[in-house]
Amino acid sequence: DAGVIQSPRHEVTEMGQEVTLRCKPISGHDYLFWYRQTMMRGLELLIYFNNNVPIDDSGMPEDRFSAKMPNASFSTLKIQPSEPRDSAVYFCASSSIRVINEQFFGPGTRLTVL
């Protein structure tokens, strides 16, 4: 199994630009999570999906952030417009109801907004 795949691994963009982060969960997993990690705030859960349906988006910081999961094998996290304070490492994770609460993390996308 290839594990959770995220792309790109690094993204550098300018303030005001649209950024799209991509995630492919482990095949057969029912849940997908998006996290943000910064030195100041640690690891924050942004949103999670169950069977492609958003369950809890209370961690999404503001309307500039949106996430979709059009099918079981793909999810996107979009920031439009991006701001320097969005600079962080964004992780995607997936899990299966068959292995309770064990989340498998991707390698992350390091986003830098100039």
Place this chain on the structure above:
Amino acid sequence: GNSVTQMEGPVTLSEEAFLTINCTYTATGYPSLFWYVQYPGEGLQLLLKATKADDKGSNKGFEATYRKETTSFHLEKGSVQVSDSAVYFCALSDQGGTASKLTFGTGTRLQVTL
């Protein structure tokens, strides 16, 4: 709400020293407890877990015991190696019995030197 408190790092140890990283939690009900590890440049990966009081999770020489009376889940290892240098996160589930979101602590960085 649920919360996890970890000792602040960094923790610096010499190789073969004994390691303890403290973790206490606040939760309603009976959460499951986890330790995740993040190696440099990588995503988090599950190190060990315990799903009920007095359970001991163990993996790769690390151990942690679920102590309900003290609401603690301290991570220990008898003899650390340089390769154990990483950031360690304590976490709890907010629901029992289903794959659901995790509440993470702020992480404790461990640096092991020769």
